[in-house]
Amino acid sequence: KSCSVEEISDRTGIPNGKSSGKVVPHLRYLQGMNLIEATESGWYQLTPFGKVVFENDRSFSDSLTAWCCHAFMCDEDNGAILYREIFNYLSACHKTTRQEIVKCVSQNLHTKVDESSFSPFFGFYTNESAFGDAKIITISQEEIKMSNPPMQKSFIPMYGAIVCFYLEKYFSNREQVSSIEFLKRTNLSNIFGIMEHDFVSLLE
Numbered sequence: 001k002s003c004s005v006e007e008i009s010d011r012t013g014i015p016n017g018k019s020s021g022k023v024v025p026h027l028r029y030l031q032g033m034n035l036i037e038a039t040e041s042g043w044y045q046l047t048p049f050g051k052v053v054f055e056n057d058r059s060f061s062d063s064l065t066a067w068c069c070h071a072f073m074c075d076e077d078n079g080a081i082l083y084r085e086i087f088n089y090l091s092a093c094h095k096t097t098r099q100e101i102v103k104c105v106s107q108n109l110h111t112k113v114d115e116s117s118f119s120p121f122f123g124f125y126t127n128e129s130a131f132g133d134a135k136i137i138t139i140s141q142e143e144i145k146m147s148n149p150p151m152q153k154s155f156i157p158m159y160g161a162i163v164c165f166y167l168e169k170y171f172s173n174r175e176q177v178s179s180i181e182f183l184k185r186t187n188l189s190n191i192f193g194i195m196e197h198d199f200v201s202l203l204e
Contacts, residue, residue: 001045002039002041002043002044002045003043003044003045004042004043004044005023005024005027005044008023008027008044009023014026027044029073029124030044030050031078032072032073032075032078032079032080032083033069033072033073034047034049034050034069034072034075034078035047035049035050035053035069036050037050049068049072053065053069060129060130060131060133061133063133063134063135063150064150064154064155064158066130066131066133066134066136067134067136067149067150067155067158067192068158068161068162069131070131070134070136070191071162071188071191071192074087074187074190074191076186076187081109082105082109082113082117082118082121083121084187084190084191085105085108085109086101086105086118086121087146087190087191087193088108088187088190089101089104089105089108090137090144090146090193091146091189091190091191091192091193092190094145094146094193095143095144095145095146096143096144097142097143097144098115098118098122098142098144101118101144102115102118122139125137126139135147146193147193148193148194149192149193149194159199162188163182166182166185166186166188167182170185170186171185179196179199179200180196183196183199
């Protein structure tokens with residue numbers, strides 16, 4: 001079932017006024033995580049992935065859910081460009097400081113990004129009600145570190161599903177695609193902070 005912004009506001013209690021409206025920013029986050037999509041009428045409905053999460057882990061208690069949503073949140077087309085650039089930087093250095101992230105991401109985006117713009121990101125990845133339990137990043141005093149992605153067997157279907165999603169999205173008219181081309185187009189090596197040969201070995 002699809003819902004309008006007003007109906008979502010009524011059901012959730014999240015305000016939708018001109019000065020206090022917070023529904024639309026929440027919806028953008030959910031769209032970025034590939035949990036919902038807009039219909040032609042401008043209403044919103046669950047995506048196929050969103051339905052799976054709603055039926056199996058609506059409380060975000062499983063870190064597998066968080067890692068999936070994290071991958072979509074950093075997507076080039078529908079994700080958040082700031083988040084993607086942060087992980088591009090983190091995957092290169094793995095640990096840094098908040099000040100260095102602000103400086104380097106601003107340089108990469110060729111614009112000055114106010115430090116306050118990064119607060120939702122850090123809250124999102126450290127709050128237990130969001131991605132905090134998955135520990136995709138960890139913060140200790142001033143040091144911010146990107147965690148190694150989960151390698152246990154229970155996560156392999158997640159990697160496989162994400163690979164299938166992007167094969168369909170970017171390479172649907174191709175019979176073959178190299179791992180180098182795939183990872184470069186999708187940026188998954190940076191999103192997960194994983195080397196090409198490690199990612200390929202996961203799928204073998």
